[in-house]
Amino acid sequence: MISLKRTMLFIPGNNPSMLMNSIVFGSDCVIFDLEDAVSEKQKDAARILVRNGLKTLDFENTEVFVRINDISTKYWKNDLEEVMKGKINSILLPKTESPKSVKEAEKYIEELEKKYNIEKQITIMPLLETALGIENAFQIAKSSERIEGLFLGAEDLTADLGAKRTKEGKEILYSRSRVVTAAKAAKILAIDTPFTDVDDDEGLVKDTIFAKEIGFDGKASISPRHVDIINKIFMPSKEEIIYAHKVIDAIEKAEEEGKGVVSLEGKMIDAPIVNRARKVLLVLNKSRGVM
Amino acid sequence: MKIKNIAIVGSLESNDVMITIEPLENKLEIIIESIVYDQFNEEIKKAVQDVCDELEVKQAKIKVNDRGALECTIKARMEAAIIRGKGEIL
Amino acid sequence: MSKIVKTFKEVFKLCGLKNGMTISFHHHMRNGDYVLNNVISQLDECGFRDIKIAPSAVFPIHEPLIEYIKKGVVTSIDTNYMSGSVAEFISLGEMEQPVKFRSHGGRPKAMEDGEIKVDVAFVAAPSSDKMGNINGVLGSSACGSLGYAFSDVEHAKSVVAVTDYLVDYPNPYISIDETKVDYVVPVSKIGDSAKIVSGTTKITRDPVGLTIAKNAASVIEKSGLLKNGFSFQTGAGGASLAAAYYLKKVMLEKNIQGSFGMGGITKYFVDFLNEGFFKTLMDVQCFDLDAVKSIKENPNHIEISASLYANPNSKSCVVDNLDIVILGATEIDTNFNVNVHTDSNGMIIGGSGGHSDTAAGSKLCIIVTPLIRARLPIIVDKVTTISTPGNTIDVLVTERGIAVNPNRKELKNKLIDEGLKVLDIQEMQNIAQKITGKPKRARLSHKIVGEVIYRDGNIIDTIKAVNKR
Numbered sequence: 001m002i003s004l005k006r007t008m009l010f011i012p013g014n015n016p017s018m019l020m021n022s023i024v025f026g027s028d029c030v031i032f033d034l035e036d037a038v039s040e041k042q043k044d045a046a047r048i049l050v051r052n053g054l055k056t057l058d059f060e061n062t063e064v065f066v067r068i069n070d071i072s073t074k075y076w077k078n079d080l081e082e083v084m085k086g087k088i089n090s091i092l093l094p095k096t097e098s099p100k101s102v103k104e105a106e107k108y109i110e111e112l113e114k115k116y117n118i119e120k121q122i123t124i125m126p127l128l129e130t131a132l133g134i135e136n137a138f139q140i141a142k143s144s145e146r147i148e149g150l151f152l153g154a155e156d157l158t159a160d161l162g163a164k165r166t167k168e169g170k171e172i173l174y175s176r177s178r179v180v181t182a183a184k185a186a187k188i189l190a191i192d193t194p195f196t197d198v199d200d201d202e203g204l205v206k207d208t209i210f211a212k213e214i215g216f217d218g219k220a221s222i223s224p225r226h227v228d229i230i231n232k233i234f235m236p237s238k239e240e241i242i243y244a245h246k247v248i249d250a251i252e253k254a255e256e257e258g259k260g261v262v263s264l265e266g267k268m269i270d271a272p273i274v275n276r277a278r279k280v281l282l283v284l285n286k287s288r289g290v291m
Numbered sequence: 292m293k294i295k296n297i298a299i300v301g302s303l304e305s306n307d308v309m310i311t312i313e314p315l316e317n318k319l320e321i322i323i324e325s326i327v328y329d330q331f332n333e334e335i336k337k338a339v340q341d342v343c344d345e346l347e348v349k350q351a352k353i354k355v356n357d358r359g360a361l362e363c364t365i366k367a368r369m370e371a372a373i374i375r376g377k378g379e380i381l
Numbered sequence: 382m383s384k385i386v387k388t389f390k391e392v393f394k395l396c397g398l399k400n401g402m403t404i405s406f407h408h409h410m411r412n413g414d415y416v417l418n419n420v421i422s423q424l425d426e427c428g429f430r431d432i433k434i435a436p437s438a439v440f441p442i443h444e445p446l447i448e449y450i451k452k453g454v455v456t457s458i459d460t461n462y463m464s465g466s467v468a469e470f471i472s473l474g475e476m477e478q479p480v481k482f483r484s485h486g487g488r489p490k491a492m493e494d495g496e497i498k499v500d501v502a503f504v505a506a507p508s509s510d511k512m513g514n515i516n517g518v519l520g521s522s523a524c525g526s527l528g529y530a531f532s533d534v535e536h537a538k539s540v541v542a543v544t545d546y547l548v549d550y551p552n553p554y555i556s557i558d559e560t561k562v563d564y565v566v567p568v569s570k571i572g573d574s575a576k577i578v579s580g581t582t583k584i585t586r587d588p589v590g591l592t593i594a595k596n597a598a599s600v601i602e603k604s605g606l607l608k609n610g611f612s613f614q615t616g617a618g619g620a621s622l623a624a625a626y627y628l629k630k631v632m633l634e635k636n637i638q639g640s641f642g643m644g645g646i647t648k649y650f651v652d653f654l655n656e657g658f659f660k661t662l663m664d665v666q667c668f669d670l671d672a673v674k675s676i677k678e679n680p681n682h683i684e685i686s687a688s689l690y691a692n693p694n695s696k697s698c699v700v701d702n703l704d705i706v707i708l709g710a711t712e713i714d715t716n717f718n719v720n721v722h723t724d725s726n727g728m729i730i731g732g733s734g735g736h737s738d739t740a741a742g743s744k745l746c747i748i749v750t751p752l753i754r755a756r757l758p759i760i761v762d763k764v765t766t767i768s769t770p771g772n773t774i775d776v777l778v779t780e781r782g783i784a785v786n787p788n789r790k791e792l793k794n795k796l797i798d799e800g801l802k803v804l805d806i807q808e809m810q811n812i813a814q815k816i817t818g819k820p821k822r823a824r825l826s827h828k829i830v831g832e833v834i835y836r837d838g839n840i841i842d843t844i845k846a847v848n849k850r
Contacts (some may be wrong), residue, residue, distance in 0.1 A: 016364040017306035020753070020816065021589050024780040045300050045371040052363040057816070224588035228595070305755050327756045329726055330820030359755020362818060 004028040004283055005149065005189055005218040006234035007227050008065065012037035014046035019053040023062045025224035026231060031065040034079050035094050043075050047082045054086020065125065067092040071101050077108060084112045088122055092151060096126035097133045099143030106144050121146065125191070129153030130160045134175045137182030149189030151220065152179045155196070167203050169210075180215040194220040201229060208233045236280040247277035294351040298375035301360075301368040308360035310372040315352040319343060325357035338362050342369035351376065383511040385547075386564045389423040393501075395564060396539035398424075400431045402500040405537060407530035408438035408462075409505065409517060409666050413576030416505040416543050418445045419568065425454045433457035435497050437488060437529040437687075438732070441465025442576070450476050459497055461485055462732035471830050472729045474846030480831045482722060482844070485665065486691025486698065486738035487836040489532035493694050494838065502537035504530050504562075505571045508552060509544040513562025516554040517667075517684075518677035520546025522571045525667030525676045526646075527556050531686035534561040545571045554677070556684060578669045584626055584649070585619030589751055589780045594623030596801075597707055597749050597778045602631045603799035604792065606704050606745055609637055613659070614644040614739055615707040617668045620749045624707050625649050632658055643690070643699060644735065646672040646682070654682060663699055665690045665735070691738035693836050700735075700742025708736055710750045712764045715806050717771030717786050719748055720764040722833060725757050727825045727847045733768050738836050740773040745792075752779040757820060758813035760806060765823070767842040768833060777806060784809050824848060 009027035011018045013034045022030045032053070038046040050066060066088055068079035072095070080091070093105055102124060109122060124146045128134055134157065141150055154172045155165060163171035176192065183190035192211040195204045208230050211219055219230050236244070247269055254262040262269045294314045301309040321339055323332060335357055343349075353372075357365070386392045398404070406417045417436055422445065424432055430453050437460065439446070444466045449455045459481040463471065471480055483491060491497045504527070508519035517527045522545055534540045534557050542557075542565045585591060597620075601607050613628070615621040626649065632639070642650045643663040648671035653659045655675075662682040667673045676682045691700045711730065712720040719740075724730050740746040750759050759779075775792065777784040784806035785793035797803045804812075831844030 015304075015307075016360055017304060018588075019364075020306055020361060021780065024592055025588060026592075044374065045368070048371050049364060049367040052367040056361075056363040225591060327725075327820070329823040331756060331818065333821075334818050359757065361756060361816065 004279065005063070005191060006283065007218060007230045008151075008191060008220045009224060009227055010037065010067075010194070010220065010222050013050050014038050014042050016049060019049065020057065023059055025227045027062065027221065027227045028218070028231075029063040029065055030059070031067050031092055031220070032083075033067045034075070034083075035067045035069050043069070047075075047079055051082040051086050054083060054088055059087065063089045065090045065092050067094060067127070070095040071104055076105075080105075080108055081112060084109070084116060084118060084122070090123040090125055090148065092125050092127055094127045094153070095129055095133070095156070096140055097130055098136050099139050102126055102140060102143040102147065106146060109146075123148045125149050125151050127151045127153050128175075128179060129156035131157070134178050137179055138185055141182050141186035141188055147186075147188060149191055149217070150179050150183040151191040152176060152193045154193035167197065167200070167207070169207065176211070176214060176216075184215060189217040190215060192216040192219040194222045195226065196222060198223045198225060204229055205233065234283075236283055240280050241284060244277035244280035247273060248281065294348065294373070294376040295378045296376050298372050300372040300375065303356060303358055305358050306360055306364065308355060308357040308365050308368050310368045311354040311356075312372045312376040313352045314376075315350055317350060319349055320352045321355065322353070323355045323357065325355070325359075327357070327359050334362060335365060338365040339369055342366050342373065346370065346373045348373055384513050384559075384562065384565045385511050386566050389420060389566060390427055392541050392564050392566055393424070393427060393429070396501045396541065398429070398501055400429055401433070403433040403435055403498055405497075405499045405502045405533045406434070406436035407504065407527065407533060408436060408440065409524040409527055409529065409577070410522065410572035410574065411438075411524075411577040412440040412442050413573035414440065414442055414505060415570055415572045416503055417443055420503050420543075421446065421449050421454060425449055425452065430454055431456045433459070435459040435499060437485070438462035438734070439464070439467050443467050459483065459491075460732065461488055462734045463729055464731055468729040472723075472727070472844075472847050473849060474826060474828045474830055476830065479829050479843070481834055482732050482831055483834045484691065484733040484737045484836045485529065485687050485735040486693055486700065487834060487838065488529070489686070489688040489692045490694040490836065490838065491834075492532045492536040493692075496838065499533060499537035501539045501541060502530070502533035504534060504540060504542045504557065506542040506544040507571065507574075508546040508548055508554075509542045509565050510548050510550040510552040511565060512550055512559040513540070513542045513565050514550070514552040514555045514557075514559045515542050515544065515562065516552060516556040518554055518556075518673065519548065519552075520544075522546065522574045523673050523677070524572075524574055524577050525673035526664045526684045528665035528685055528690060529687045530557060532688055539563045541566055543568055543571055545569060574670065574673070577667065577673075584622045587619070590620040591623055592780045593620050593749050593751060593778055595627050596780070596783060597624040597747055598627035598631055599801060600747060600776055600778055600783060600796065601628055601705055601745070603796055603801060604705075604745055605795060607631065607635070607637060610640045611637070611704045612641045612643065612702060613639055613705050614642065614703055614743070616709055617645050617647055618709045618749075621707045621709060622647065622649055624749060625653070629653065629658060643703060644739075646676070648672065651675040651682070654679065663690070691735055691742065691836070698742070700739050703739060703743040705745045705747070706739040706743040707747045707749055708740065708769075710748045710759065712759055712761050713748055713750065713774070713777055714761050714764045714771070715810060717774040717777070717806065718764050718767045719769040719771070719774055720766045721768045722766040722831070723844060725765065725820075726823045727765050727845060729831065729844060733833070737769040737773070740769045741836065745775050746773060747776045747778055748774055749778050752781045752809060752813045753817055756817045758810060758817050760810040760813060765825075766833060766844050770835070770841065777809075779809065781812060782809055
C-alpha cells in the first residue's frame with residue numbers, strides 16, 4: 001500500500017470538538033491521543049469518546065491512528081479493545097523499547113481482529129522515545145510485518161537521556177539519524193518528532209527542512225497550525241514530480257505493449273521506483289485538493 | 292444493574308455535553324438542557340434513552356447539559372457516566 | 382458668541398422637542414457610549430413620552446433603554462445593528478412597534494428621502510469648541526472617525542453636540558463644523574473609549590477559524606482580483622481578521638500593494654497602512670484605539686461619512702469601487718441568502734451594518750463561517766432572516782470546502798482550475814447534516830418585532846418574536 005505520511009497531527013482524545021474537526025486541517029494522518037493528552041481520571045471517557053467517533057465520523061482520505069497507553073499500563077488493552085471497534089488504520093505504540101513489546105501488542109491485536117472479525121489488518125507504528133528504544137531501533141523495525149514506520153518522540157527521549165531539549169535539536173541528532181537509518185534499513189518509513197513551539201513558524205520551517213534532509217518521510221505535529229508548513233516542505237520537488245510522471249508513463253506504455261521489463265532513460269525501473277513515483281503523484285494530487 | 296454513585300462525565304466546552312448521573316429509586320428521570328434544544332431536543336433525548344436501554348439502566352436521575360454535542364459524543368458521555376455510576380472500572 | 386447650553390433640559394426646550402418627535406444618535410463610542418442613556422433618562426425626567434429614536438447602533442451598554450421602552454418614553458427604534466439585552470427584549474416581543482433595521486448605507490438614504498425625519502440629532506463629540514466645531518480624535522473619549530454622524534447633522538432640524546472636552550475656539554481639528562451645529566452641551570463624560578474595542582476584534586486562535594481564514598485568503602489569491610491597486614474590506618470578526626493576516630502573507634510573497642482598505646478599522650488595518658500594504662484607509666468607524674491614534678496622525682487614514690461609504694442615493698459611493706470584502710454569517714441558505722440579524726433560535730444578535738452594502742458594491746463578496754457551529758449546520762434551506770440577498774454573495778468559505786454562487790460560473794471554474802476544494806452548496810449542507818443530524822427549525826411566534834429594510838429602502842424580510850421558554 002502506498003501511504004502518505006507527510007504530516008501526522010495529534011488530536012487530544014477527550015476533546016469532542018477537535019475529534020469532529022480533526023480532518024479539516026489537511027494533515028495526511030491524524031493521531032487520536034489516549035496517552036499524554038488525557039489525564040488519568042479521564043482515560044475511560046476518552047477511550048469511549050474516541051471509539052464512538054471512529055465508528056460514526058467520516059475521515060475521508062485521512063489515515064487514522066490512535067496512540068494507546070503503553071503496555072506497562074493497565075489501560076492499553078482496554079484502549080485497543082475499544083478503538084479497534086472503529087475505523088482505524090494504525091496504532092501508535094508509545095515507549096516501545098524492544099521487539100518483545102511490539103510482539104505483545106501484536107498478539108493482542110490479532111486476538112481482537114479474530115474476536116471482532118476485522119478483515120483489514122491494522123498496522124503498528126512504534127514510538128521510540130527512550131534511550132533503549134533508540135538503541136533497539138532496527139530490531140524493533142524488523143519485529144513485525146505490521147510495522148510501517150518508526151516514529152521518533154524527542155520530548156520523553158531527552159528526559160531519559162538527561163539532555164536539554166533545545167530548538168536546534170543537537171541533543172537528538174544521533175537519535176534522529178539512528179531512527180532514519182534503522183527505518184530505511186528495514187524499508188519502512190521514518191517519522192520525525194513534533195516541533196513544540198506553536199508560535200515559532202520560522203523555527204518550524206528550519207526543523208522540518210532539516211528532518212527532510214536527513215531522510216525522514218514525514219513529521220508529527222501537535223498544532224493544526226503547523227500542518228500546512230510541514231506538508232509544503234515534504235512536497236516532492238519539481239524534478240521528482242517530472243520523473244514520477246515519466247516513470248508512470250513508461251510503465252503504462254510497457255503494459256500496453258505487453259512488456260515485462262521496463263526501462264527509462266536506459267535504467268531499469270523496479271517496483272520501489274514505481275511505488276515511489278505513485279506516491280509522489282498521490283501527494284501532488286492530494287495537496288491540490290487540500291486548500 | 293444499579294447506579295450506585297454520583298458520576299459526572301464531559302464538559303461545558305462547545306461540542307461537548309456534561310452528563311450527571313445519580314441514584315434514584317424506581318424511575319428514570321432525564322433532564323435536558325441544551326443550546327440547541329429547539330433544533331435537536333428529540334435526538335438528544337433518544338440518544339440518552341438508547342444508552343440507558345442498552346446498558347439496562349432503569350433507575351437513575353440523569354442531567355444533561357448539552358453544548359451542541361454530536362450524537363456520538365452524547366452516547367459516549369452517557370456510557371462513561373453509567374459505567375462510573377455503577378462503580379465499574381474500565 | 383457661544384452655543385454652549387448648560388443642561389439637557391434647556392437644550393430640549395431650545396430645540397423645541399416635543400412628544401412624538403424623533404431623535405438620533407451615532408454609535409462610534411460603541412459599547413462605551415454614555416450619551417444615549419444620558420439623554421433618554423433626562424427626557425424621562427422632563428416627562429417626555431413617545432420619543433422615536435434613530436441610533437445608528439444599539440449595544441449592551443444601552444440596557445437602560447428597556448425600562449424607558451416599558452415606560453413609554455421610547456416607542457420606536459430605527460437602527461442598523463442591535464446586540465445585548467435590548468436586542469433580547471425586542472426579540473421577546475416586548476415592544477409594540479417593530480424595530481426598523483437598515484444598513485449603514487441605507488440610513489443616510491432614508492434621511493435624504495425623508496423616511497427618517499430627525500428632529501434633534503445628539504452627537505457624542507469627543508472634542509468641541511464653543512461653536513460646535515467637533516472632532517473624534519481629541520480628548521479622553523476620542524473614538525476616531527465620526528462617519529455615521531454626518532448624515533444626522535446634515536438632515537436633523539436641530540443638532541446638539543454633547544462633549545466632555547471643550548477646547549478653545551477654533552478647534553484645531555474639525556470633522557463636523559459649526560455650520561451644522563446648533564448647541565453644545567458639556568457633560569462630565571460622553572463614554573468610555575476603552576470599550577469601543579469589542580471582543581470580536583482579535584485574531585482568532587481557534588484552529589478551525591484559522592483554517593477558514595486561510596481558505597478565504599486562498600480564494601482571494603486565486604480569484605484574479607489580487608493585483609496592485611486592489612481594495613479590501615473585512616469585518617472585525619476573528620476569522621475575518623485572520624483572513625487579513627493570511628492575505629498579508631500572500632501580498633508580501635507576491636509583492637502586491639493595494640489601493641485602499643475600508644470599513645470599521647482595526648489595528649490590523651493600521652499595520653497594513655503603516656507597512657505599505659495599502660496606500661489609504663477609508664474609515665467610517667474605529668474599532669480600537671490604535672485606529673483612533675492613526676486617524677489622528679496619519680493623513681492617509683481618512684474619515685469618511687456613511688454616505689460616502691455606502692449610500693446608494695449618492696452620485697457614487699466607495700463600496701462601488703471595492704474589490705473584495707470578507708463578511709460573516711449566522712446562517713446562509715442554499716440560495717446564498719445570508720442572515721446576520723438573528724441566531725438560529727431567531728434571537729436578534731446583530732444587524733446588517735455595512736454587510737448588505739459592501740456585498741452589493743464589491744466585485745467579490747466572501748462569506749466566512751464554520752460549516753458547523755456547536756451542533757448547528759450553518760447552511761440551511763432557508764435563513765431565519767434575510768439580511769443580505771444571495772445574488773450579492775459570491776463565495777462561501779468554510780473549513781471543509783468552498784461554495785461558489787452559481788451565478789459566478791467563471792469564478793467557480795477558475796477556483797476549481799486552481800485546485801481549490803469547490804463543492805456545491807447543497808453538497809456542503811449534506812456533509813454538515815451527515816455529521817450533525819437534520820435540525821428542526823426554531824418555532825417563532827407570529828408577532829413581527831423587526832423589519833429588515835434593504836439599502837434601497839424596500840423591506841426584504843421581517844423578524845418574528847421568539848417564544849419565551
